[in-house]
Amino acid sequence: MSPDPKPRQRVCVLGATGSVGMATLDVMSRHPDRFEVFALTAQKRVEELFALCVGAKPRYAVVATADAAATLARRLAEARIATEVMHGDQALCELAAHPEVDVVMAAIVGAAGLSSCLAAAKAGKRLLLANKEALVVGGALFIDAVKEGGATLLPIDSEHSAIFQCLPADRSTWPGRIDHIVLTASGGPFRGRTPASLADVTPAQACAHPNWVMGRKISVDSATMMNKALEVIEAHFLFGLAPEQIRVIIHPQSVIHSMVVCRDQSVLAQLGTPDMRVPIAHGLAWPGRIASGTEPVDWRKIAALTFEEADLEIYPGLALAWDTLRGPPGTSAVLNAANEEAVAAFLAGTIRFDRIHSVNARTVAALVPPRGAADSLEGLIALDAEARRRAGQFLKSFAA
Numbered sequence: 405m406s407p408d409p410k411p412r413q414r415v416c417v418l419g420a421t422g423s424v425g426m427a428t429l430d431v432m433s434r435h436p437d438r439f440e441v442f443a444l445t446a447q448k449r450v451e452e453l454f455a456l457c458v459g460a461k462p463r464y465a466v467v468a469t470a471d472a473a474a475t476l477a478r479r480l481a482e483a484r485i486a487t488e489v490m491h492g493d494q495a496l497c498e499l500a501a502h503p504e505v506d507v508v509m510a511a512i513v514g515a516a517g518l519s520s521c522l523a524a525a526k527a528g529k530r531l532l533l534a535n536k537e538a539l540v541v542g543g544a545l546f547i548d549a550v551k552e553g554g555a556t557l558l559p560i561d562s563e564h565s566a567i568f569q570c571l572p573a574d575r576s577t578w579p580g581r582i583d584h585i586v587l588t589a590s591g592g593p594f595r596g597r598t599p600a601s602l603a604d605v606t607p608a609q610a611c612a613h614p615n616w617v618m619g620r621k622i623s624v625d626s627a628t629m630m631n632k633a634l635e636v637i638e639a640h641f642l643f644g645l646a647p648e649q650i651r652v653i654i655h656p657q658s659v660i661h662s663m664v665v666c667r668d669q670s671v672l673a674q675l676g677t678p679d680m681r682v683p684i685a686h687g688l689a690w691p692g693r694i695a696s697g698t699e700p701v702d703w704r705k706i707a708a709l710t711f712e713e714a715d716l717e718i719y720p721g722l723a724l725a726w727d728t729l730r731g732p733p734g735t736s737a738v739l740n741a742a743n744e745e746a747v748a749a750f751l752a753g754t755i756r757f758d759r760i761h762s763v764n765a766r767t768v769a770a771l772v773p774p775r776g777a778a779d780s781l782e783g784l785i786a787l788d789a790e791a792r793r794r795a796g797q798f799l800k801s802f803a804a
Contacts, residue, residue, distance in 0.1 A: 413530075413688075414442040416499050418520055419511035420456055421449040423619050424534045424560065427680045428509045429460065431688060434697055439688065443499045445512075448472065454479045457487050464488050466495045496520040501527035507688065509560075510535040513621055514744050515737070515788050518542050522781060525549040525557070532687040534560040536631075539638045541737040541788065543778055547641055557642075558687040563587045563635055564642055565683035566661035566674035571643075573691065578643065585645065586663040587635055588655040589714065590614060592627040595656065599717050605757035607750065614656075624747045628760055629719035634743075636725035637736045647729040652722065654712045659701065677701050721761045724768065734773030734787050741791035742767035749799050759802040767795045 415432060419425045425444075432439040445466040446453040454476055457465050465480075465487050467473050473491035480487050490499070493516075500508050501523040508524040510517055511534040521538035524531045526549050533539070538546055550557045559565050567585050571578055593612050594602060611623040625631035636650050658678040665671050676682050677698050685696035714722055721743075728735045746763040749755045755763070771794050777783045 410438075412436075412438060412440045413506040414504055415439050415507045415509060415688075416443040416445075416502065416505045416524075417441065417509045417511065418445050418496060418500065418517065419447075419509075419513065419535070420444040421446040421452040422511055422513060423622075424511035424680055424684070425509065428511065428532075428684050428688075429456065431681050431685050431694075431696055435688075435694055438694070439507075442505055443502070445496055445499070447512075447516075450476050450479075454483075457485055458483055461485060462487055464490060464499055466490045466492075466499060468492070493519055497523035500524040500529070503527075506530060507532065509684075509687075510538060511560075513537075513619060515541045515740060518546070518784070519781060522546060522549050525555045526553040528554040530556045530558065532558050532560050532684070534684075536561055536634050536638045537740055539641045540634050540740045541784055543641055543733060543736060545778060545780070545784065556690075558690055559638075559642055560680075560683050560687050561635060561638065562678070562680065562683050563662040564639060565686055567639065567643060567664055569674045569686065570662075570664040570672040581664075581666055582643070582645065582649065583665045583667050583669065584649040584651055585639060585643065586651050586653055586665065587632060587639065588658070588660055588662050589629060589632045589652055590626070590658045591654045591656055591712075591714075592629065594627055594718060595654065597718060599758070602718075602758045603756055607753070610750070610757060620751055621744070621747055624750060624760075625743070627757070628721050629714065630721040630724075630743050630747075630760070630764070632714075632719075633722050633725035633728075634740065636722075637729060637739075640729055647726045650725075652714055654714050655709070656712075657706065657709055659706060659709055675701065721764060724761075724764060728768065731768075732773050732775075734778035734784065735768065737778065737784055737787050738771050738773060738791040739764060739768050741788045742795040745792050745795040745799060755799060755802045763795055763798045763802065766798045767791055770794050 441460040441462045443464040444462045447468045473489045477489040500520040507530045509532045510521045515537050517535040610627040660673050663673040679698040681696040681698045728739050742764045746760040777787045
């Protein structure tokens, strides 16, 4: 007799209507024998979430508000879909920690995803982390929750997934193996521009990434290179590296996703098509491998792989990463909050693109986290709120 088939992994997708959430569902749909959708969440995109529920038929769906939940529940009832609808942050945390959930894809954008990530970590889930802010804001508090809960933390950002794939499974060997890591960056849509030329950049131009398909906030972060600054902070906590062990290089082709430089100066790199389904498939199947649906690299079409230093006049926000890591615990939470407010203002048309960095730098300089602020979720929430208030004051002075 053949052995009993392995039970399917039940997956909770936090942020299902975003680009990472949609890519996750695409990869899962290619392996219906291995994965089933247990829960899907979204903040405001009720119609998009409804369509996903019709296709995936999850047991639960979560939206932000009671009104949105009522609308979604009515639409699902009319379609005779038995998905139970919940709402609010507490519902996100309950489902992330649900005893029947095996895998949590954390793809909520921004600090809003921290509490549900903490819940999944404390519950010992396989946690696929696409929400870099969980580490940028949560820092040591989040890492401690992962350790104490016995969770399996798998990075989904392409750069951190690349580093992870270049390292052995035994984390205890990492300190003696790594000299430093190199995070690659495409340079975004404004590589090669002059600082003066960025004053009149529009949101549409900032969101037109040359290589990756991403949401609007992350696309703007890529244009300012603040996404890379946040990734430096994330790498510090993920891999236990000192700030000086983390470096960044511009690699416009986005084929090499990041590199590990070993103690003996051997360089290990992970290469692939710039498609988020690759790191997602790696996280879902780890330590195995499954088909991602991604097109293979066509080496015949790659004329060259090139590298250049990041121009800090074009990307001044990048330097804030190392400054922040050398500040008191919680400083990275201040930077993240300021950046979220500044990017939202830019996308709303109330400040110029080249003012985003000024808001971030001024907020970090003005708000030194008090002792103990990063030791609890409540402390971090309060610090986040104060940073947003300070950023709002600077935004008013820069209003277009």
